[in-house]
Amino acid sequence: MLGRLRSPPGLHSGRPAIYGCVHQPKCPPRPSSTVNDAVSSARAASPSSDLFKWLQEAGTPVENIDIQSVRIGGKDIDKIVAARPISAGELAISVPERMVVTLDAVFEDEAIAELLTTNKLSELACLTLYLMYEKKEGKQSFWYPYIKELDRLRARGQSGVESPILWPQEEAERLLAGSTVLEAVMERKAGILDEYQECDTVWYLAGSLFNKYPYDIPTEAFSSKLFLQ
Structure with a gap:
């Protein structure tokens, strides 16, 4: 089922971000260029950088989220986190239907x-x-x-x-x-x-x-x- 998910109260940078699929996504306001530059720099070194680039080129707004590797129990685990503070009720990420394999x-x-x-x-x-x-x-x-x-x-x-x-x-x-x-x-x-x-x-x-x-x-x-x- 496709739907729109919004962030719960208290979601801040570095904590898991909630995301979902939508038919007609409404993009949140773009963060400042400083935030964008910092996020872009971090992603460039990430193994998932190609995935983010692909999503962006296809029109998926991903400015608000990032993927980080966290070491837990001696293993590297990928986590989706907020790239900046996200207010309660604010849309964290939306994925166009065309970007979902169905x-x-x-x-x-x-x-x-x-x-x-x-x-x-x-x-x-x-x-x-x-x-x-x-x-x-x-x-x-x-x-x-x-x-x-x-x-x-x-x-x-x-x-x-x-x-x-x-x-x-x-x-x-x-x-x-x-x-x-x-x-x-x-x-x-x-x-x-x-x-x-x-x-x-x-x-x-x-x-x-x-x-x-x-x-x-x-x-x-x-x-x-x-x-x-």
């Missing part, structure tokens, strides 16, 4: 829509397969900076994406022992892997529909572990 965006390509709807894949499988092929397009893909950021987070393992679905089986059983979460995680993981197996069948039938993509089966280039991530 089924509506994927289905703008009629060939893709025909393939994915005919085979009744889940939303997860549809979006994942779409990003797989966009990744193969490399820098030619509009989504390249976004996919590059996903890869950077994935490379950090659990410190980048803290999902128990990615935990080794023994670790999940040890840390979640006695919790109903363990069963839910195992069921979810099994479901995702089932969808991964279905991908081979779907793309085997896709040759004539994907003229703009190199035709080879995604699962030959993307392992089940990568699919989970």
Whole structure:
């Protein structure tokens, strides 16, 4: 669901900023040039600088927020923080709908829509397969900076994406022992892997529909572990 989120009372620089997606974002007043210069300088040295540049070029107002790496428990964790003091009720960030990967965006390509709807894949499988092929397009893909950021987070393992679905089986059983979460995680993981197996069948039938993509089966280039991530 797309909606507008505003900052809670007491949100100040250095604390996590709340953000969301909107159909027609209303940009907050631009901060002073001094603040902008300081934020731009910090971002230039950040691994996420390309992502911010891409967002800005696409018209996403990101002057009020920044990404900082915080060391917690010996690991570097990315946090979204306010780049300046933000008043209660002030819009922290808005993301245009065109900058969100959704089924509506994927289905703008009629060939893709025909393939994915005919085979009744889940939303997860549809979006994942779409990003797989966009990744193969490399820098030619509009989504390249976004996919590059996903890869950077994935490379950090659990410190980048803290999902128990990615935990080794023994670790999940040890840390979640006695919790109903363990069963839910195992069921979810099994479901995702089932969808991964279905991908081979779907793309085997896709040759004539994907003229703009190199035709080879995604699962030959993307392992089940990568699919989970």
